[in-house]
Amino acid sequence: MLVLLLAGGNLQANYGIVQTSDGRKLEGEIHLESGGIVISNTNQTNIIIGLGDLSLLQFQTPPPADVPSPTGRTEGAGETNLNRPKLPAGLLLTSGSIIARRISSADETAVHYFDSTNETALSSVNVARILFQAMPLELEARIQKGRNGLLLSNKEFVEGEFKGFNDGQIKVSSVLFGITSYDPGQVIAVILREPKPAPAAYAVKTRDESVFLAQEIRIEKDSIVLKDAVVSGTRVAPIELVEIKRNGY
Numbered sequence: 001m002l003v004l005l006l007a008g009g010n011l012q013a014n015y016g017i018v019q020t021s022d023g024r025k026l027e028g029e030i031h032l033e034s035g036g037i038v039i040s041n042t043n044q045t046n047i048i049i050g051l052g053d054l055s056l057l058q059f060q061t062p063p064p065a066d067v068p069s070p071t072g073r074t075e076g077a078g079e080t081n082l083n084r085p086k087l088p089a090g091l092l093l094t095s096g097s098i099i100a101r102r103i104s105s106a107d108e109t110a111v112h113y114f115d116s117t118n119e120t121a122l123s124s125v126n127v128a129r130i131l132f133q134a135m136p137l138e139l140e141a142r143i144q145k146g147r148n149g150l151l152l153s154n155k156e157f158v159e160g161e162f163k164g165f166n167d168g169q170i171k172v173s174s175v176l177f178g179i180t181s182y183d184p185g186q187v188i189a190v191i192l193r194e195p196k197p198a199p200a201a202y203a204v205k206t207r208d209e210s211v212f213l214a215q216e217i218r219i220e221k222d223s224i225v226l227k228d229a230v231v232s233g234t235r236v237a238p239i240e241l242v243e244i245k246r247n248g249y
Contacts, residue, residue: 015059018037019057030059100210106124107165108162160173169182200214202217207242217244223236
């Protein structure tokens with residue numbers, strides 16, 4: 001069950017669509033309220049959809065055409081030479097969530113990134129990829145399972161143990177070269193471990209191409225709060241929200 005709790009009022013209305021589990025599709029101004037989802041437009045009275053009937057809530061600005069889904073498949077328009085499917089710069093978590101945020105620092109225990117209002121730390125054991133540049137999915141497919149190291153901008157792979165990202169330098173240790181430093185412009189991604197996506201009840205997409213997978217979400221202090229073992233406490237401001245999808249529909 002999706003739990004949406006409001007602390008003092010409604011979120012700002014946005015135009016969008018709501019699809020229900022019985023196949024209905026409704027369009028109009030959308031308000032999220034404690035009693036459900038309210039859809040209103042000039043041609044009808046307000047319609048309230050119970051949260052248990054929701055399969056999809058999508059606001060007016062759609063997700064980018066080639067943002068990967070949590071399963072790794074792309075959604076939307078087909079691939080072209082100029083618009084290939086890719087993972088955005090940021091973090092790919094072992095759970096399958098994609099956090100499109102700027103990385104401030106990282107070491108063998110934690111990765112620090114800039115959220116909308118402050119710096120947030122995430123345990124490294126939950127991170128599969130640290131992406132310093134957007135990475136075409138075709139390159140992800142080339143990475144051999146079980147190999148850790150750096151995927152460079154020239155498409156070469158340097159096998160090694162990640163030692164950290166500080167003072168603008170990425171450090172990796174290898175048997176052949178010892179500890180070597182790289183500028184972020186030289187590195188597409190740090191490969192830490194294999195992603196192992198687990199089933200999640202909801203997928204929340206944002207304008208910056210993040211895709212958060214969560215077992216539960218709620219509304220608190222005018223923001224959507226994710227409740228999940230990995231991304232618990234992450235907040236999404238209404239202006240950043242693109243889509244909430246209930247998986248299984």
